[in-house]
Structures are given as structure tokens and as C-alpha cells.
Amino acid sequence: MKKAALFDLDGVIVDSEGIYTGFWAAIGREYGLAPTFAFDIKGTTLNDILENHFSGEDVPNEVTRKIHDFEDTMEYVLFDGVIDFITALRHAGFKTAIVTSSDDTKMAYLKLQQPELLGMFDAVITGSMVKKSKPDPEGYLLAAGMVGEDIADCYVFEDSIQGVEAGARSGATVIGVATTNAPEKLAPFADEIIENFTDNDIYAITGITPLHH
Secondary structure (H helix, E strand, C coil), X not given: CCCEEEECCECCCECXXXXXXXXXXXXXXXXXXXXXXXXXXXXXXXXXXXXHHCCCCCHHHHHHHHHHHHHHHXXXXXXXXXXXXXXXXXXXXXXXXXXXXXXXXXXXXXHHHCCCCHHHCCEEECHHHCCCCCCXXXXXXXXXXXXXXXXXXXXXXXXXXXXXXXXXXXXXXXEEECCCCCHHHHCCCCCEEECCCCCCHHHHHHXXXXXXX
């Protein structure tokens, strides 16, 4: 039996990956970046995006203002079934954590719209707390340490290619959530794959009992 569950945020808990893809695709077009830019940066911290893709005296600050204005007005919609599943995990004694590339400004906007969400987690790892973006496993290893469990005793829930690779490299058991990518794209790094959290397979895979039958 595992002891902790570590969750990516966007595309796993919050239904926002499609919205972000549209935003970054528009930014990529505006600044003349590669057509694949919006997909290449998934799972990457804002600092890494700015350092690796934007140059010029004021361009990084300009892009930062654009993303924060966007995140201030976007709607943070939670995926169906995810709160029930996290509640069942905690009822079963699991520690829980979020491991996200999002910065603290975005997390403050999230808390305003979903005030009870972050309280369901024992730890929240943001992009400002790590030196290396996914697919580096640093964030997941940090989260396991913060909840006091060995990474081998943790599940990682991820929707991005970079994310499932980070989970696999950390030594956790990786459950790919096929909300953003097709199952076959997640398969190389995922131990199990679910379509979403309304899928009862997630309870069978983890051995958790649903609280509502």
C-alpha cells in the first residue's frame, strides 16, 4: 500500500491545459517562436520559459505581465471526480501534495477562486521552490520529503510528457491522466493510465475505497 499521492496541478486537478496552450500559442506567434512552442514548454517553470525563449531588455517582464494578467482573469475549473478522490485518499490515511511549475502569483489567484482546495494538501511545491523544471524529478523528490514519505511509497499523477517522465525518474509509481495527451504518449513513463478521475479504475488501481457508493 502506498502512503502518499503527489499531484500535478494544471491538466490533473485544474482543467486548464487547453486554455494555457491557447495562451502560449498566441504568445509564440506574437514573438516569432517555433510553432511547437506551446507544447515544448509544458511542465516548465515561468523562469525557465523566460530564460530559454525570450531575450531583450524588457521582453521577459512584458511576457510576465501578460501571463499574470491572463491568470488573474482565467477561470480555475476543477476536473470532475478529483475532489472526491483526494478526499477518499485522505480518509484512507494518505499524505497529499501538489507539485506544480506555477509561480506563487498564479497560486494566489487559484486560492481566491478555490479557497478550500490548497487546504486538502499537506504540501504545495511551486515553481519558485525548485531549481530545475520537469522532466527533472526535483519537485517530486522535494514533495515526498515534505510529506515525510519515501518516494517509492508515493503515487504521482501527471498529464504531460515532461511530468510523467519526472515522476518516473523520481522513483514513484506514475499514474498518467489522459486529459491532455493520448494514453500512448504517456505510456513510456506511466505505470498505469486513467482517462480522468470519474473513471472507477483509479480506485481499483490504488486500492482506495470510494466514499460515495
